[in-house]
Amino acid sequence: MVIKTENLTKEFGKIKAVNELNLEVEEGEIFGLLGPNGAGKTTLISMLCTMLKPTSGRAWVNGFDVVKEPEKVRKSIGIVFQQASVDDLLTGRENLELHNLLFGVPKAIRRQRIDEVLSIVNLEKRADDFVNTYSGGMRRRLELARGIMHHPKILFLDEPTLGLDPQTREHIWEYIKELAIKECMTIMLTTHYMEEAEQLCDQVAIIDYGKIVVLDSPDTLKKNVAGDIVKIKQKIPDIEKIRRLEYVIKAEEKDGTLYISIKDASKHLQDLLSKTGPIDFVEVRRGSLSDVFLHYTGRDIREGEAEGGFWERMMKR
């Protein structure tokens, strides 16, 4: 167990941002935290990174208590923030050199380690240019490189691809996957992009109102919760009859269209269509993590919570 929390709670005034949360993350996993804005994922990460003190409960990162041994925790983790925190007026290499000093990387391996991480994120050629000449994607890559510099056991990524174009996003995913394998790291990331979670994560936890609503692998979640989704248009639908079918997970009507989630469409679609009677239109698609997400968190837009990374939250404390 690389990360473990026990009834971890953080209150901001009356609001319980994280509410008696229990979590265990295995070594080597890429673990995704999903949740609507203000669900508490940011606060949770801040506490695990020792940036925020829990109101109650306990948490261990790499076996160290986050309250009692914060410096040891900090040495075992790397963090990539939501907003770029690399220094504009320094070169890429200088940023990494500073990190080496700050995180106490042994002198003998510093230079070699910088070259190593630069090559992982393909920034060797631009390493000696000032960061203010970098594109958004390059800054992200530099931050990734910096985050893994001191061989952390656990890497925290707060919205690693926010605000990047789709091409860059795919590249960053590749880098993250590579990191997990090459550096044998456990990675915990928060994201709003379901596609990102599907692509990267071994396990995802959906968090809402400070609690974990569900925790499983994306595949299992999709299979059990979302299933396959059959979209049907029909003159006189009989929802009740459809709902009674044992392979139907969920059925609901919206704007004259019937949305039916069923287990394993390849097996049951024919039977379903034979039971529904004549139809005007049918479309089948695989359930996605988005469907799972909306199933657990509902469709209401959340208000009263500021967007932003855990830093912003900390500053407003």
Next chain:
Amino acid sequence: MSELEGIYAVWLREAKIYIREKERLISAVISPLLWIFGFGAGVGTTVDSVSGYPYQMFIYPGIMVMTVLFTSLFYGIYIIWDRKLDFLKEVLVAPISRASVFSGKMLGGATDAMVQVIYLIIIGLFFLKVPFTPLIIIEAFLMLLLISIAMVSIGLVIGANLTSPEGFSLVINFVMWPMFFFSGALFPVSNLSPWLAAVTKINPMTYGVDAMRGIILGINHYSLLLDTAVLMVFTAMMIGIGIISFRRM
């Protein structure tokens, strides 16, 4: 060892940024020139001499202190920008103590101020014919370093407790101008009205100006020992408050 490297890293970053931001270097050069050659020369035409020195020469130690005071206090604003632009996060999550982060920043600010001091010494030496000897230069440098450390600490304390640069400017003006005006930088403190004398007595800058004037021109109101002692106690206090502010940040 790692704490020392942490302090070095924070300082190194500050020093590199300072050299690369040309605007900062240029403004550092211009403002003391205006005071010495604009203000000093102008008032000098109406005031014959003070304590046997031409007015321009008399205020020279005061202008040195002033330059250090302004640069050092205003340095605190960078902590607010750093935070706004997120440069500080990386440092705050590093496994080094906040005391080290504070020390690195403080030394960074003192470096800014001391670059200006070197520049001022060159002006004094070649344009004002200030009677410098190597020993005087070393003493003056160390005294100004002490003042700078105290003032950078005040700036950082204010910076660490505020979130907007505008607010910082406002607060710092209430600190900076009284400290400067009631320090005797522009006039001798010996013949003041009782209330003004009382204000200058509680102003730590008075002792800084007095020490500098003693070192460079040989005019002392208090003893150099008292000046140094007052400044050291004050500096220690400010560093303490600074570290506490950084811990809470």
